[in-house]
Each structure stands twice: as C-alpha cells, then as structure tokens.
Amino acid sequence: MSVIVVCGATATGKSELAISIARHFDAEIINADSMQIYRGMDIGTAKLTVEERQGVPHHLLDVLDVNQDSTVAWYQSVARAAITDIQSRGKRAVIVGGTGLYIKSILDELNFPDTDPGVRESLEKELESIGLNALFERLEKLDPAAAIAIDRANSRRVIRALEVIAITGKPFTANLPRAASTRYPDAQQFGLVMDREKLGERISTRVDRMWEAGFVDEVDALLKAGITDARTAQLALGYSQIIAFRNGLMSQDEAREDTKRATRQYARRQETWFSRDARITWISPVQPRLERVLAHLEKINLP
C-alpha cells in the first residue's frame, strides 16, 4: 500500500491536513519533523495535542529526550521500520513534516556511511588547530569531486566528507548512488504552499500565541531536563532564542522577535528545498485541501 506524504513550509497547516487524510484512509501518521521527535517540545514545535490528533496513531513523535542527539541516519531506519510495521498490519502510512532531508531519507535511496565518534572528534580538533582551509585542501586531494560539490566555508560538510573517507577508505562521492532511485516509487507527495506575506503574518501570530501559551516555561523545564547537553534540540527555533534570553544574551522581547524572523527565514529554506522535488503535487490554501488530495489520488488510482 503506497504511502502519502504531506510536506511544505512551516505554519502552512500540514498537521491538520494529515489528520484528515489519515482519518479518511484509517491510516497512521509518521512524523517527519526533526524537532517534534522530542518529548516536551510541544508549544514551540506547534505539536498537535492528543485531542487534535483525533485518535490517529502517531509514530516518531515524542520518542527522544531533549538530551539525546538525533540524526538522519537514525531517523531513516526507525521511520522505515515504522512504515513496514504499519503496512504489515494492512494500514496506510501518512508521512507529515517539514524536514526535507528526513522525508528524502525515507523515500529515496540515501545510504549514510557510518560515523565514528573518534574520527569525528579528531577532525573537529583539527578544525580548531589547523583551520578549515587546510581541511578543505586535504579534501581536494582525497576527493576532488566532493571538493567541487562542497562549499569551502561549510565546515560541517567538509568534516563529514573527510570522516566518510577516513572510515570507508573510499572517496566521499563514491558512497553516493550514481542515479537517483526511489525506495517507495508509488509514494504520493503533497506540498502546501502559501503566499510569502501571508505566511509571514501567520508565523508572527503563531509565535505570539506560543509565548502566551507558556513557551518560556516550557523551555525552562527543558533546561532542567538537559536540553543543552546534546546538540540537536537546543538549536530549535524559539528554543535557542529563549535559551539565549535565559543566558542574558538578549531580552525576552528580542527573543520573540528573533524567533519570528528566524522562522520566516526557515520557511524560505524549506520552500527552496521542496521546490526542487518535481514529484510533489502542490496545493494552495485557497483550495479545499482534503478534497484536492482525494481528487488527485482518485485520478491516479492510488494503489
């Protein structure tokens, strides 16, 4: 049974649409939002409440503690396992979220070579000692193709490429598939779009509501739970700003405005990411969404 994907920028109404689709098909939802994965990150991630989920089973929601790191490779394996599980029970899976790479990691044949904490640590130390330029020059020697593809200023990607080379003994690019291949060829992807200006307004009021709903208290609790002990969760929009506020780096008002601005910028990056994927069927907010989805699925005679 083919999977259905709902993607798009933040604050476009993905979660709600996914619920109505899931209810229509008696399906189960797989979360593809890198931050909703965390327990206790509710207000700031605009996570649906239990009531709002209307009894639809959710997977990969609230599965990590804030002091645990998350990675795509891990996400890929657990998400695919969840799909297998859902389908084995004769149900359909609906994937929803705004984390493009996570969705891609499920749908496409992305194979992530292993990671090695030791190798990684020594590379990070080298970044400090000899600098990014020297690391990039090494990459140019070891894997010229990767050096062309990776920005010389992007330390994150340069380090990962060198890590993969060190572990596999092969060039980074050799680990990439030659042609794009899809794991779930009959997956149906729907993307929600919204006019930039309107989306900006929605983001603004949404962030204000988060603050009224006790966003700062939520972060205070997560600070006690060790959110700053791991790398992933503390980077979330709003959370990082409130943490900065608690560290005296900005006022609470600045934190709020900064959250809005950063969220708008995030939405832009999401649009850029998803716009590359020609498989996505785009749905505008003026259309009745569920009807639009169902009409499309009927037209293609969804397996």
Next chain:
RNA sequence: GGUCGGGUGGCCGAGAGGCGAGGCAAGGGACUGCAAAUCCCUCUACACGGGUUCAAAUCCCGUCCCGACCU
C-alpha cells in the same frame, strides 16, 4: 535669532579627496549522520543646489531638515 554637532542604500553603521567598509533585514540558491542545522550569491548609498579640483560622500558657499546649547 545665535553657536556648535549632524544628515550615508529598507535599517544600523564606518569612512574624511582617487578600485562602491561592514553588519542586519530582504530576495535567490545549495543540501546524503547536528538539517528548525550549515553554507553560498545578489541588493551601487552618501539631504538639496552651486563651486574648487584631473578627481568630491569626503574641501568651500548657500538652502532645507534633525539634535544640543546660548540669548
């Protein structure tokens, strides 16, 4: 009315005769183990009018605004 400071791109902000500081915002883009992350590109402005000079955002004169102080 007088004196002294100022008026720089959407905003902040350096420069003080000679290749358009820089930051932020905005827009575009990249993306295979932190992805709500990380990174790249674009955006020719010096209040106005004269003058000096080979050359003026930078010097001179005038005008208009803003601020401080004085009467």
